[in-house]
Amino acid sequence: MPYAEVSVNSPSGIKSTFSYHIPEGFEILPGQAVWVPFGPKLLQGIVITISESPEYSQTRDIAGIVEPPVVLSQIYLKLAYCLANHYRCPLFQALALMLPPGFERSNYCMLELKSGAAPSAESLSEDEKKLIEKIASSGLLNITDAEKMFGKQRTQKALSGLTRRNLVVRRFHARPARVSPKRETYLELAVDYDTARKEAASLARRSPKQSAILSCLYQAKSPVKWKQIVREISAPLSARKALERKGLIASREMEISRRPIPRLSQPPEPPLLPNNAQRAALDKITSSLKSEAFHSFLLHGVTGSGKTEVYLQALEQTIRQGKKAIVLVPEISLTPQILKRFTTRFPNQVAVLHSSLTLGERYDQWREIREGKFNVVIGARSALFAPQPNLGLVVIDEENEWSYKQDVSPRYHARTAAFELCRLSNATLILGSATPDVETYYRATAGEIELLNMPERITEDGHSSMPEVKVIDLREELKAGNRSIFSRTLQQEIAGALHKKEQVILFLNRRGGATFVQCRNCGYVISCRRCRVSLSYHPDEEKLVCHHCNWRQPVPESCPECTSKRIKYLGLGTQGVEAEIARLYPQAKVLRWDSDTTQLKNTHTSYMEKMLERGADILIGTQMIAKGMDFPGVSVVGVVNADTGINLPDFRSGERTFSLLCQVAGRAGRGNTAGKVIIQSYCPDHYAIQAAARHDYQSFFNTEIAYRRSLNQPPFSRLARLIYSHTNDELCRREAVRVKFELNETSNKLGLAGISLIGPAPAFFHRLRGRYRWSIVIKGADPAALLSRIDLPPRWKVDIDPLGLD
16 A cells, blocks of 8 residues: 655645555656645645655545646755755745746635534524524635625634534635646638638628638638737637638637747857867866766856856757756846847757746746756746756856845755755756855865866957956045045046946945935934834935835924924935936936836846947946946946945955955956946955955955954854744743753753854844844854754744855
8 A cells, every 4th residue: 555755835844744645546656746635724745755654654645636747856856855954944845946836826715514414503603603504505605705794703713613513614625726838729721722712712702801811821821829810800709700610710729838038040159269268167167067977166257257158168068968957147137138148059948037037937938948948047046946857067157146045945045055956966066256155265275166267357359457446535535525425536437438438337235315314403213113224215206115124104394203304314325326427417328227126027138238239328226237247338337335235243244345346346348448446435445345456356265264264154164043033022032042042951962062152132133024033143063953953933034054144
């Protein structure tokens, strides 16, 4: 008698799997998506293993197979187990990463009378009587309809009494799938072309629409969409039906693929001739691909050194060996430009997966990837789990980017998951960056990852030098009487670039017009009532906005605390920069690129095209413009304030500042014009700023790794962060103290050496979305070993290897 261990999509996540009996006639495989009874509900699950004896003695039958069928491969089952164990999350949450878009389906509850039940009217309350009468008259009653009629609390109270007396039964049903294959009606001739032509001629006078439909079909000589015919000749449905009755045409439903990338007809572009550094890197990568064994590389190349061409030629070698690949990029904004390069090299062989696609587009891309129709998959971090068969290569571009870490459970890092996926698949992994993650580079220097260096920048004319960088001390600008947000040097460079018809990028990693609004009379700062953080002023909508929960409120005319009219806008965001540019350079065409302006689909593509076509003179933006953009017309880059993240209470703040400055500086001088970069700072002597100005990663790394070693910070230890949230601050604090005590006790009992606990302490953002937050940080060689020995209540959030401590 066969049994299955099933990971169930249960909110509790209390166990990895549950035992179910496989009914006779069911053909079920490991990795199969099934419906299983769970308590009174019917839930989705994934079969992990099949055996002749159950792990638990009490079992129930599997209720059915999810349609259309989904079967995860053994590689992805093993990967899910690794992620669940590493990141301390329920197994189904890890499995869900690999399931098709729109897979998860909720249930709805129907109420029906128990067969043969004979309730005594005297024993029922008035609400129970009314609910029974309604169920009896309806046969089946949706619980939502009952709650609308009687109210939620009254319905639940009455239903509780009726189910306890065994008079009413709850039946749970799965809702329809959120997405399904798209089908469209096509028309085709049911007769030969000569007959169709003669019939069209005879119908021309008495039934012109029928004649037009026939003419359209015999001219096309292939099936035609009914919608297209309606659009072109305004054909009514009655004309189509008449032709079908006469046996002249036939209609049939055909599945349509919702492809976000249009099909291309041109031949593929030839590869570029690699330089010596590219050739050396490609030789090593090609050797790994041919060995068909797991190998990892760190491709460390300065901005503009030709890393993308190395990716492209590595992909070409992968495809030549009959294998397939996945390429990850950190931002959706990068996808249009990188897609263009990859699709011209591999026409009609590239799929794309990211959150800006519609659910239907993602669903169709996922299915076609599983069928092996694409050699290359490109996308953000979730694209790593695309069902790419026969995987041979994974590329992670800008591997140092924080966006590769997911901030909701499972809180995985795409780089860590990629190492495990490539190991399981015997595939090659390429990590590329101009500013590698400090921990990745440390592993490369230790020999865990093979380091490939590309130290020179390439342009169409050959090698070119890195852009000249000047660091401006804003303290000296104030002493000289300059109150503008732009230093005198930056203003001169902007004016010079505009005069020479060159483009300018201005970078500030903060959106909005002002970062906070303060009363100059009493000092009161207007804050979000849910998050206790200052509200930012957005002048385009005349609102104060919370950048954490999106709470919005009008700008007050007077101080809410002292009623003073002396309201002052302080701090600076991208909208403030835009306003100042409009005042200083009214003739310039300005484009602002941040999350406020790119909420509509395809906005990133249109902005990129506008810059490439010289439709904008000055681009103002946040970190999304710093990564991977290639605008040959940009000669000047200005960093308006390099200090926005440098003094955050996080040991990685210096690394993040260095990376951002190097990336944004790399946008200058990528064409034939020499580039200039102006970095403005109140801390110009900071080691991260000085190293970025020299384009000197090695100097930065040496300083940073020395700090990390002295403080026993990663990579010399590992971190786990626990956060507890509650609407009551004191209850939240007490729970954090209790868990800290339990962690200490468990660590001492197990004799875990080198484990230290930091906290409990209020989180950096102590209150978010109406909930207080307290945190505990575990530092040691393996914090997960300690966490695996305790049971945390559901409100605790566990983040293994966190990137930030905010």
